[in-house]
Amino acid sequence: MLQALSRFAALSLLLSRAAANLNLPSDPVCEDIKDAVSTSSAVFYPGTLEYSKGVFHYISSSSDSSNCVVEPGTAADVGVILGILGQTKTKFGVKGGGHASNPGFSSTPGVQIYMGRFSSVVYNQASQTAEIGAGLIWDDVYAALEPHGVNVVGGRVSGVGVAGFTLGGGYSWKSNQYGLTIDTVTAYELVKPDGTVTTVTPSDEDLFFALKGGFNNFGIVTKFTLKTFPQTQVWGGVMTIPFTEHSKVSAATANFAANVTDPKASIITTFNAVAGVGQIAEMLLFYDAPTPPDGIFNNFTSIPALQTDVKTRSFISLVQASPSNVTTGQRGRFNTVSLQEITPQILDVITDEFLAKSTSLLLGTGTFVSYDIEPFLSSAYGQSASTSAYPSTRGSTILPLNLYFAWLLPTSDSVFHDAIKESASTIAAAAITQGQNAVSSNVVYPNYATWDTPLEKVYGANLPRLEAIKASVDPQNIMGLAGGFKF
Numbered sequence: 001m002l003q004a005l006s007r008f009a010a011l012s013l014l015l016s017r018a019a020a021n022l023n024l025p026s027d028p029v030c031e032d033i034k035d036a037v038s039t040s041s042a043v044f045y046p047g048t049l050e051y052s053k054g055v056f057h058y059i060s061s062s063s064d065s066s067n068c069v070v071e072p073g074t075a076a077d078v079g080v081i082l083g084i085l086g087q088t089k090t091k092f093g094v095k096g097g098g099h100a101s102n103p104g105f106s107s108t109p110g111v112q113i114y115m116g117r118f119s120s121v122v123y124n125q126a127s128q129t130a131e132i133g134a135g136l137i138w139d140d141v142y143a144a145l146e147p148h149g150v151n152v153v154g155g156r157v158s159g160v161g162v163a164g165f166t167l168g169g170g171y172s173w174k175s176n177q178y179g180l181t182i183d184t185v186t187a188y189e190l191v192k193p194d195g196t197v198t199t200v201t202p203s204d205e206d207l208f209f210a211l212k213g214g215f216n217n218f219g220i221v222t223k224f225t226l227k228t229f230p231q232t233q234v235w236g237g238v239m240t241i242p243f244t245e246h247s248k249v250s251a252a253t254a255n256f257a258a259n260v261t262d263p264k265a266s267i268i269t270t271f272n273a274v275a276g277v278g279q280i281a282e283m284l285l286f287y288d289a290p291t292p293p294d295g296i297f298n299n300f301t302s303i304p305a306l307q308t309d310v311k312t313r314s315f316i317s318l319v320q321a322s323p324s325n326v327t328t329g330q331r332g333r334f335n336t337v338s339l340q341e342i343t344p345q346i347l348d349v350i351t352d353e354f355l356a357k358s359t360s361l362l363l364g365t366g367t368f369v370s371y372d373i374e375p376f377l378s379s380a381y382g383q384s385a386s387t388s389a390y391p392s393t394r395g396s397t398i399l400p401l402n403l404y405f406a407w408l409l410p411t412s413d414s415v416f417h418d419a420i421k422e423s424a425s426t427i428a429a430a431a432i433t434q435g436q437n438a439v440s441s442n443v444v445y446p447n448y449a450t451w452d453t454p455l456e457k458v459y460g461a462n463l464p465r466l467e468a469i470k471a472s473v474d475p476q477n478i479m480g481l482a483g484g485f486k487f
């Protein structure tokens, strides 16, 4: 018996030496995690499909090579994982839908936490809310709620994650009616940096405020409870318009922004340039009913289009009609300007910037240059005092202009980063010159801002309060081991 045991010991020693010689990927912290978590969770090393999925981002420059991918399956396991990462001071990343536009915000050279196993949607008819797992993308949420005839205030195009979108703010097709996504959250299931699992509701004033725009600074969210609203069929879709018609597009956009007050109506006007294809205008039209009232969208639908897909349809079909995956896997950057008004004059400036940047950048390794104009009603997020980390004031709605550049080579990163910074500054300066005084003091949308935007510009007067909450919830700065805008 003893002999058999020692033979077994010798054999396993031999086998583990063989494994070491084969150089199978292994990492002491990842192994600690593997040993400590329940069977609901798993650890994956490079060379596996699960690893590749775990580190993947929509924008490839937002990805990193990590020591391993951890897929937690329970909130308690998330707590165990945070405990090990904190003790060993290991860098980590927390990824939901992986649509971050900034490098290092949801990726890491250390331990990549991928939340994909938090994937359930539970509709509660009595409370008119839905509990939504932090690993989902909005498409899956809409599909799960559709049979109940209800919906939530979420993403506008296909593929975007619930978690980062909701923890940053959330501009939706339904924001003119119900506010930002954060305005519809009734509870967060949060794993705090000390590993405890808690439910954050309005009675926890500080954390409830801080999680509305504060991303991963206060722990890892495993579940969001969002208000639901009745959902009928909707009207809308995408119009692809030759760029030669851009003055009609701009005039109709300015008119819509100035004169349409129906909260069910929403648009995104986009100027896109695609390498090898050229410049186009794209209109995304939305009305939250099967048919819009006469006239609201006529100035758009009367523009001669190359292609149009505007019709009565399900909400999810409208979301998935947007060609949001043309640049999947390319390098990229977002930037933003918080406009006060969408006027004909600022649209001229944006058009000139689009022409200049698309002409110069696509001559290099650029593949895509896009300027997205997003009008919202000035009342979209209410006039009440600030109740959220973002936006720091609740006066007239900030209109987030979205700039998006994509390219192929890592060696071009700084060229495109500098160009997107410069372009946003040019537009902001012009808006101020034109009398949009609020642009200089408006905070910027953290889900669109570049990583090097000063924290005061993102969180404004809320910054000291957010820093105080952070210090009390995370005195050891465990969440500082993950990237992002950090308090």
Ligand SMILES: Cc1cc2nc3c(=O)[nH]c(=O)nc-3n(C[C@H](O)[C@H](O)[C@H](O)COP(=O)(O)OP(=O)(O)OC[C@H]3O[C@@H](n4cnc5c(N)ncnc54)[C@H](O)[C@@H]3O)c2cc1C
Binding pocket: 058, 093, 094, 095, 096, 097, 098, 099, 100, 101, 105, 106, 115, 134, 155, 156, 157, 160, 161, 162, 163, 164, 165, 166, 167, 168, 169, 170, 171, 172, 215, 216, 219, 220, 221, 222, 324, 447, 448, 482, 483, 484
């Ligand atoms: C094609 C496209 C379309 C978009 N459309 C819109 C739009 O219509 N409206 C809008 O407002 N924004 C839009 N965005 C921006 C979008 O809101 C952000 O990219 C958002 O952060 C994506 O969330 P995610 O979960 O996919 O990102 P991720 O990259 O997974 O995460 C983003 C950030 O959230 C943190 N995080 C993720 N999960 C958790 C968690 N469980 N707990 C704590 N922190 C976490 C990450 O650490 C990271 O800092 C769009 C972006 C893209 C690329």
Ligand SMILES: *[C@@H]1O[C@H](CO)[C@@H](O)[C@H](O)[C@H]1NC(C)=O
Binding pocket: 251, 252, 255, 256, 295, 298, 299
């Ligand atoms: C748009 O529509 C409105 C109302 O139907 C109209 O008054 C206006 O002249 C139209 N044209 C433009 C370019 O906005």
Ligand SMILES: *[C@@H]1O[C@H](CO)[C@@H](O)[C@H](O)[C@H]1NC(C)=O
Binding pocket: 251, 254, 255, 256, 258, 259, 344
């Ligand atoms: C808004 O409508 C009014 C009245 O029809 C019109 O005079 C004005 O030009 C419109 N605004 C814009 C920006 O088109």
Ligand SMILES: *[C@@H]1O[C@H](CO)[C@@H](O)[C@H](O)[C@H]1NC(C)=O
Binding pocket: 325, 326, 327, 328
């Ligand atoms: C984009 O999505 C469409 C529809 O799902 C698919 O056919 C196409 O291959 C995708 N393109 C890329 C680049 O991922």
